[in-house]
Amino acid sequence: MNGQGNSLFSIKPGVGLTSKIMELEDFYSRCFLCGRKEPTFNSEARICTCVHRQGFPESELPCYVSLLPGLRDYSVHHLPSLWKARPSDVLAVATGDLGLSQDAIARQIEAVDERCNMRPYQIDLLNTSHHLRCGNSMVYRSSSLEDMTGSELVLVLDMGTYYWSGTLKDPRSWAILNTALASHITDLAVWTAGNAGISLAKLAYFANRRLPPESRLQIHAIVDDDIGPEIRRQLRLWQCEVLDLFRQDKPVLNPSEIRALVAARLRCSRRRLEDSSYWHVTDGWDGVGLLMYRLIAAQVIRDLCGVLNDEQAGPLDIVVPVGTGDLLLGFYLGLKDCEEAGVIRYGACRLVGVLPSGANILHNIRQRGIPTPINPGGGLNVSPSAPLMPKLKSLYTPLAPCLAQIEKEGMTEFVVVTAADQLRASRQVFSGGIDDGIVAEPSALATFAALPYLNNSSRCGNLDNRPIYQSNRRNLVVNSGLGVLGRAEEDLLHRAMRI
Numbered sequence: 293m294n295g296q297g298n299s300l301f302s303i304k305p306g307v308g309l310t311s312k313i314m315e316l317e318d319f320y321s322r323c324f325l326c327g328r329k330e331p332t333f334n335s336e337a338r339i340c341t342c343v344h345r346q347g348f349p350e351s352e353l354p355c356y357v358s359l360l361p362g363l364r365d366y367s368v369h370h371l372p373s374l375w376k377a378r379p380s381d382v383l384a385v386a387t388g389d390l391g392l393s394q395d396a397i398a399r400q401i402e403a404v405d406e407r408c409n410m411r412p413y414q415i416d417l418l419n420t421s422h423h424l425r426c427g428n429s430m431v432y433r434s435s436s437l438e439d440m441t442g443s444e445l446v447l448v449l450d451m452g453t454y455y456w457s458g459t460l461k462d463p464r465s466w467a468i469l470n471t472a473l474a475s476h477i478t479d480l481a482v483w484t485a486g487n488a489g490i491s492l493a494k495l496a497y498f499a500n501r502r503l504p505p506e507s508r509l510q511i512h513a514i515v516d517d518d519i520g521p522e523i524r525r526q527l528r529l530w531q532c533e534v535l536d537l538f539r540q541d542k543p544v545l546n547p548s549e550i551r552a553l554v555a556a557r558l559r560c561s562r563r564r565l566e567d568s569s570y571w572h573v574t575d576g577w578d579g580v581g582l583l584m585y586r587l588i589a590a591q592v593i594r595d596l597c598g599v600l601n602d603e604q605a606g607p608l609d610i611v612v613p614v615g616t617g618d619l620l621l622g623f624y625l626g627l628k629d630c631e632e633a634g635v636i637r638y639g640a641c642r643l644v645g646v647l648p649s650g651a652n653i654l655h656n657i658r659q660r661g662i663p664t665p666i667n668p669g670g671g672l673n674v675s676p677s678a679p680l681m682p683k684l685k686s687l688y689t690p691l692a693p694c695l696a697q698i699e700k701e702g703m704t705e706f707v708v709v710t711a712a713d714q715l716r717a718s719r720q721v722f723s724g725g726i727d728d729g730i731v732a733e734p735s736a737l738a739t740f741a742a743l744p745y746l747n748n749s750s751r752c753g754n755l756d757n758r759p760i761y762q763s764n765r766r767n768l769v770v771n772s773g774l775g776v777l778g779r780a781e782e783d784l785l786h787r788a789m790r791i
Contacts, residue, residue: 585622
């Protein structure tokens with residue numbers, strides 16, 4: 293299949309300039325809050341009427357999503373094993389036995405009934421038609437982090453091993469561009485701090501080499517005015533259109549306003565933005581990227597908990613960086629998939645979302661509203677304790693209604709880290725040498741910076757529900773990788789490595 297002829301996806305133009313309906317017919321749609329289902333997933337209609345009861349301002353509702361895609365015929369039993377001899381592209385692989393029981397690993401491999409189509413796309417056009425590969429995230433054990441935290445086990449899910457941006461953005465970009473190619477989408481808009489835009493732009497650059505001019509992919513990156521010139525240059529180098537956001541009176545744009553921004557730029561080159569070929573793919577809005585995170589999470593949780601199945605031990609803490617919360621929500625859904633399928637026991641895992649102090653999305657989640665930036669010049673970090681984590685720095689997430697529900701359920705704990713935590717973590721993870729060194733950008737250091745705080749967390753584990761403290765802690769830390777860096781980020785890494 294080369295992008296022509298029958299497609300897995302059906303594009304159905306609606307009425308009006310900004311009311312295009314893009315229905316992905318291989319997915320169903322389900323409201324995360326009330327559970328209402330629709331037979332197909334509409335990427336442009338993302339909010340359920342039940343959100344009106346959640347306390348978010350009426351004027352902000354176009355900025356949120358609650359309707360999420362689900363993959364038909366999906367089962368966690370059918371995902372490939374972490375220990376597969378010839379790993380599938382995109383999903384995770386384990387490095388060796390992780391120091392765990394070989395018998396338990398053999399039993400876990402035997403329990404897997406892999407199916408080849410457990411992806412948000414039926415045919416991998418980037419691979420079959422464009423001869424590209426995405427790579428795999430990697431699970432390994434870190435003895436230095438075990439020594440540092442006093443934990444029984446610390447595993448790292450490293451998403452810096454993907455080929456394109458070297459970050460967690462690559463698997464979602466892979467799903468987005470496969471969907472775009474199958475659906476004849478040519479213009480993709482993304483609000484980015486750098487990595488999401490670079491990831492899409494690099495993939496599009498090489499895919500375009502094998503596409504006719506009328507089918508080539510153009511990435512439109514919307515950037516805030518505090519994004520450094522170094523990152524803007526890299527985006528433009530990979531043939532990405534960079535659109536500045538100048539509206540200080542409205543720092544958050546909804547999808548219709550973003551579309552208008554892209555359309556205005558195209559008019560400058562005498563092009564007209566066609567609804568049938570346009571897609572807004574900022575974190576939270578694309579849908580298929582969330583599915584990729586969900587599949588990776590379900591695969592990793594299923595296999596690790598299958599091997600670590602010890603009911604006397606504490607739960608496996610899964611420590612995830614939180615910017616918009618796309619990765620956190622994906623891990624939550626993957627965890628629920630495993631629990632509901634009966635492959636792990638309820639309570640076997642706990643999610644820990646890590647945010648920077650200063651500008652983060654907690655206010656948006658807990659106060660049910662988008663706060664106004666404190667600094668009218670556009671800068672968001674006003675606290676001297678705020679770490680330099682530009683990929684996580686945000687006042688808004690389209691997933692706020694979903695994340696508020698997760699926090700209300702009590703399955704997720706949020707941890708806030710400071711600049712001192714970041715610097716301490718950087719000096720620890722960079723100094724492990726060839727055996728235990730970990731490569732991470734400043735924003736990716738968030739999860740490592742949170743580890744000391746987890747030792748003070750309580751557990752409810754005895755009969756009278758009193759909190760007990762565990763020493764046999766087990767952690768899975770997500771490293772989001774090392775992507776494109778601004779000058780300030782490079783300076784921080786130099787200080788951390790004492791260069």
